[in-house]
Every structure is written in C-alpha cells, then in structure tokens.
Amino acid sequence: xxxxxxxxxxxxxxxxxxxxxxxxxxxxxxxxxxxxxxxxxxxxxxxxxxxxxxxxxxxxxxxxxxxxxxxxxxxxxxxxxxxxxxxxxxxxxxxxxxxxxxxxxxxxxxxxxxxxxxxxxxxxxxxxxxxxxxxxxxxxxxxxxxxxxxxxxxxxxxxxxxxxxxxxxxxxxxxxxxxxxxxxxxxxxxxxxxxxxxxxxxxxxxxxxxxxxxxxxxxxxxxxxxxxxxxxxxxxxxxxxxxxxxxxxxxxxxxxxxxxxxxxxxxxxxxxxxxxxxxxxxxxxxxxxxxxxxxxxxxxxxxxxxxxxxxxxxxxx
Amino acid sequence: xxxxxxxxxxxxxxxxxxxxxxxxxxxxxxxxxxxxxxxxxxxxxxxxxxxxxxxxxxxxxxxxxxxxxxxxxxxxxxxxxxxxxxxxxxxxxxxxxxxxxxxxxxxxxxxxxxxxxxxxxxxxxxxxxxxxxxxxxxxxxxxxxxxxxxxxxxxxxxxxxxxxxxxxxxxxxxxxxxxxxxxxxxxxxxxxxxxxxxxxxxxxxxxx
Numbered sequence: 001x002x003x004x005x006x007x008x009x010x011x012x013x014x015x016x017x018x019x020x021x022x023x024x025x026x027x028x029x030x031x032x033x034x035x036x037x038x039x040x041x042x043x044x045x046x047x048x049x050x051x052x053x054x055x056x057x058x059x060x061x062x063x064x065x066x067x068x069x070x071x072x073x074x075x076x077x078x079x080x081x082x083x084x085x086x087x088x089x090x091x092x093x094x095x096x097x098x099x100x101x102x103x104x105x106x107x108x109x110x111x112x113x114x115x116x117x118x119x120x121x122x123x124x125x126x127x128x129x130x131x132x133x134x135x136x137x138x139x140x141x142x143x144x145x146x147x148x149x150x151x152x153x154x155x156x157x158x159x160x161x162x163x164x165x166x167x168x169x170x171x172x173x174x175x176x177x178x179x180x181x182x183x184x185x186x187x188x189x190x191x192x193x194x195x196x197x198x199x200x201x202x203x204x205x206x207x208x209x210x211x212x213x214x215x216x217x218x219x220x221x222x223x224x225x226x227x228x229x230x231x232x233x234x235x236x237x238x239x240x241x242x243x244x245x246x247x248x249x250x251x252x253x254x255x256x257x258x259x260x261x262x263x264x265x266x267x268x269x270x271x272x273x274x275x276x277x278x279x280x281x282x283x284x285x286x287x288x289x290x291x292x293x294x295x296x297x298x299x300x301x302x303x304x305x306x307x308x309x310x311x312x313x314x315x316x317x
Numbered sequence: 318x319x320x321x322x323x324x325x326x327x328x329x330x331x332x333x334x335x336x337x338x339x340x341x342x343x344x345x346x347x348x349x350x351x352x353x354x355x356x357x358x359x360x361x362x363x364x365x366x367x368x369x370x371x372x373x374x375x376x377x378x379x380x381x382x383x384x385x386x387x388x389x390x391x392x393x394x395x396x397x398x399x400x401x402x403x404x405x406x407x408x409x410x411x412x413x414x415x416x417x418x419x420x421x422x423x424x425x426x427x428x429x430x431x432x433x434x435x436x437x438x439x440x441x442x443x444x445x446x447x448x449x450x451x452x453x454x455x456x457x458x459x460x461x462x463x464x465x466x467x468x469x470x471x472x473x474x475x476x477x478x479x480x481x482x483x484x485x486x487x488x489x490x491x492x493x494x495x496x497x498x499x500x501x502x503x504x505x506x507x508x509x510x511x512x513x514x515x516x517x518x519x520x521x522x523x524x525x
Contacts, residue, residue, distance in 0.1 A: 057478075058448070058450065058477070058478030058480075058481065059448055059449040059450065059476060059477070059478075161360070189359055189360035189505055190505040190506075191359060192360070215476065215477075215478055217478075217479060218479075218506075257480055258478070258479050258480060261479040261480045261482065261483040262479055262508070263483075263506070263508035263509045263511070263512045264508045267483050267486070267487065267512050268483065269480055269483035269484045269487055270480060271434070271484075272434070273434065273436075273448075273450065273451065273481070274448075
C-alpha cells in the first residue's frame with residue numbers, strides 16, 4: 001500500500017497541499033463564440049496526517065470540483081491551474097491514476113456512482129473473494145450497521161441511507177492514506193449524518209488525512225480539526241475549529257457573517273446571494289456584500305497567514 | 318374569521334402501501350393559525366408522510382384532517398394548506414421558466430417575491446440554472462399564495478448554507494405573523510426549532 005510514498009517525505013509535512021488551484025471550463029455559446037467559466041479561482045487547502053479538514057461552502061459554489069481535480073477526473077473541457085502536492089511530491093495525472101482508489105480514495109456525493117448491476121458485497125470487495133476481504137467487509141458492515149444479507153442485494157434494493165453507507169464502505173475497504181469525502185451527509189438524518197462524520201473522524205484518528213467537502217458548517221464543527229471556508233470559487237479563510245467559539249477569533253467578514261447566522265448566535269443575516277461565476281467581481285468575491293469594502297478590495301487579494309490561520313482579506317487583522 | 322381557523326388531525330392512521338409499515342396510528346393534533354408547531358422524530362417515523370397528509374397529497378387510511386371544521390379534501394381548487402419540500406429541485410417542473418413556476422401559486426404578491434430576495438433576472442431562467450437556495454426561495458414564494466392559511470415546512474433549510482437559512486426563516490417568521498398563517502415545521506436542528514416554534518411535538522412518543 002505504501003509503495004508510492006517516497007522516503008524523503010517528512011510525516012509532519014502535509015499529505016495533501018493544494019496551492020492556488022483554479023479550475024475553469026471552456027464552453028461554446030452561440031456557435032463558435034467561446035467563453036470561459038472560472039468556477040474555482042483561488043483555492044488553498046492543506047491536509048496533514050491524522051487530521052480532518054472540512055471545506056465548507058454552499059451548494060453551487062463549485063466545491064465538488066476540488067475533489068474531481070485532485071482525483072484527476074475533471075471533464076475534458078476543464079482546465080486546472082495551481083499545484084497539488086501529495087506526500088511532498090507533485091501529484092501529476094500519471095501519479096494519481098496509479099494511486100487513486102488505493103492510497104487516495106474519494107467517497108462521492110451521490111449514490112448513482114454505485115454500479116447498479118453488481119451486488120453490494122462483490123462491488124465493495126472489488127471482486128476479491130479471499131477470506132481476508134470478506135472478514136474486513138463484515139467488520140465494516142458491523143460498524144455501519146449494515147446486515148450481512150445486504151452483501152447479496154443490488155443497490156436498487158436498498159434505501160438511500162443504506163446506499164450511502166455502502167458508498168463509504170467501498171472507500172474503507174482499502175485502508176487509504178487520504179480520504180476525500182464529497183458532501184457525505186445529505187439525505188441522512190442527523191444521527192446517521194453524525195455517525196458518518198464520526199467514521200471519517202475515526203479514519204483520521206487512525207492516521208489518515210481526511211478532507212471533507214460539505215455545506216454543513218455546524219456538523220463540520222463537531223468533528224473536524226480545521227475548517228476551510230469556501231465562497232464563490234475562492235477559499236476565504238482557514239481556521240481551527242476552536243476559532244469558531246467566538247466571533248472575534250475568526251478572520252474573514254464572510255466567516256463572521258456565517259457565525260452570526262447560526263441560530264445559537266442570534267440568527268442574523270446579511271442580504272444578497274453568492275454571485276454567479278460569470279458575474280464575479282474582480283478581486284474579493286464577497287466585496288459586494290461586505291460592510292468593510294473599500295476600493296482596494298477589487299484588486300488581487302493575497303492568501304496570507306494570520307493568527308494561526310489563513311485569510312484572503314486585506315482588512316482582516 | 319381572521320386567525321380563527323384550526324388545522325385538525327383527528328385519530329389519523331396511515332400505513333405505507335409498499336411495505337405495509339404502520340406509520341401513524343390514531344394520531345391527533347390541533348394547530349391554530351397563531352401557532353408555529355415543530356415536529357421532531359428520527360427518520361422513518363413518518364414526518365414527511367404527516368406533512369403530505371396535512372397538505373392533501375395523501376389521504377389517511379382512518380381518521381380525518383379538518384381545516385376550519387371541514388375535511389381538507391372538500392376544499393376545491395387551491396389548497397389552503399401548502400407544503401414546502403426539502404429539495405426544491407424535485408418540487409418544480411424542470412421545463413417551466415421560474416416566472417411560470419410562480420404562476421402555479423395563487424396570485425403571489427410582488428412584495429413576497431421581492432422580500433425573498435428573488436432577483437428579476439432569475440425569473441427568466443429554468444430550474445436547472447439556479448442553485449438550491451435560489452430555487453427554495455421560489456418554492457416558498459409559490460406556497461405563499463393569497464388563499465394560503467397554513468404552511469407545512471419539511472426540512473426546508475437542511476440543504477442550505479447558514480446565511481440563506483437565516484434569510485429564509487427570518488422572512489417566513491415575519492410573513493406568517495403578518496398574515497396570520499399557521500406554521501408546522503419539521504427540522505432535525507434543535508436550535509433552529511427553538512428559534513422558530515411556539516410549541517414542539519415529538520412523534521417518537523407516539524410510536525411508529
């Protein structure tokens with residue numbers, strides 16, 4: 001399992017480091033007229049061993065593309081920029097193709113990724129009939145409260161929630177070093193959602209790096225170590241979970257607005273909605289809704305370290 | 318007549334057709350137009366089924382659902398009890414422009430559309446061209462027609478970010494207050510329910 005990891009990599013360094021990632025789509029509208037949609041403009045994330053990092057953003061903010069970009073499964077009309085480093089070495093297309101599904105696994109968002117024509121057991125074991133694979137599967141099923149009979153069923157015979165647990169199981173069977181979970185909890189009731197998150201937490205505690213992409217900040221705060229806040233294609237803040245205990249310890253105006261919108265912090269709201277990719281302002285994407293906006297906000301905003309976290313805002317201090 | 322209507326569920330039982338599972342047994346609940354009632358229960362206890370029964374999408378096997386003392390099914394045309402669904406993607410016709418989606422409602426006021434933060438530009442789009450939060454604003458507007466007396470909100474903000482959730486609920490609370498619309502809300506988020514509801518009921522105690 002470890003053959004891909006170079007000995008030069010220091011285990012204190014991040015397992016995964018994404019710097020300045022951008023993903024844009026080329027589209028044709030009206031005949032030969034070509035347009036470019038920069039769905040991700042500036043994304044920076046680091047995941048260390050034994051750590052669970054949550055990238056939190058609202059639906060439609062393009063955050064799923066982050067997972068597809070790392071796994072090397074972007075569609076043909078997408079262009080990715082920036083650098084992805086895995087265990088101290090650049091993660092090239094050739095390299096990811098070798099290790100994905102083994103060292104790096106993706107738990108996809110939707111259960112349509114299951115093969116509808118294959119029974120659950122063989123699907124998770126990837127055809128491995130050995131006693132070891134069978135025992136490992138039993139153990140995983142017990143953890144996820146799936147009955148043994150489920151092995152002999154097809155995906156269409158299971159409920160939505162059960163299929164989600166099957167999806168997680170397909171990733172767990174490999175003992176991966178890095179797990180990327182794309183929106184792992186929609187459609188699960190709170191108890192099951194918490195349990196799903198807790199299982200990802202367990203993986204981190206056993207030493208894997210876990211990157212969870214989610215819209216649910218409150219749930220992420222219960223299990224993750226660090227939160228990366230994603231807004232309209234840009235990471236605006238990276239903060240420790242403890243920083244969310246008080247508004248003052250947060251850094252970006254958008255993160256603070258999220259904090260104030262929690263029912264337990266007064267249920268306040270700011271007006272407006274996230275801008276569309278094609279209507280993005282230059283510079284800070286949050287500027288049109290921000291009370292601290294100045295002229296300088298329309299320039300390129302650097303990602304900088306601040307009070308043990310990171311922020312992309314010139315006014316944060 | 319203002320604010321005097323009750324929505325009554327009287328000894329209602331309901332069993333799933335598919336697997337024969339008994340979901341509600343002899344369940345009763347009365348909600349006035351002044352109330353905002355929260356329903357809580359783990360999944361599988363029939364919260365969504367109860368919502369569908371209350372808004373006329375399902376008929377009970379036994380018992381009655383009464384609005385203002387008359388069976389809900391006896392109201393012809395527009396149903397005064399309107400449901401808002403968890404996933405708006407499945408609650409709007411994908412082939413209609415949003416302008417036409419709103420016309421399915423009962424003379425939805427311009428004011429409601431504006432206060433929900435719906436931008437004029439969105440009206441010309443199809444549902445597939447809007448985000449979940451934007452779509453949910455439309456399905457709320459559509460449910461707030463002229464003759465709406467009760468609103469059933471089934472996990473309407475679960476899939477939304479915190480700011481959109483807060484925008485939508487702050488608007489809804491103001492709107493039901495202003496128009497004297499009764500509200501029944503389902504959510505797993507206890508803090509949200511504490512904020513929104515005047516009374517909370519656990520279906521768990523009734524048993525499935």
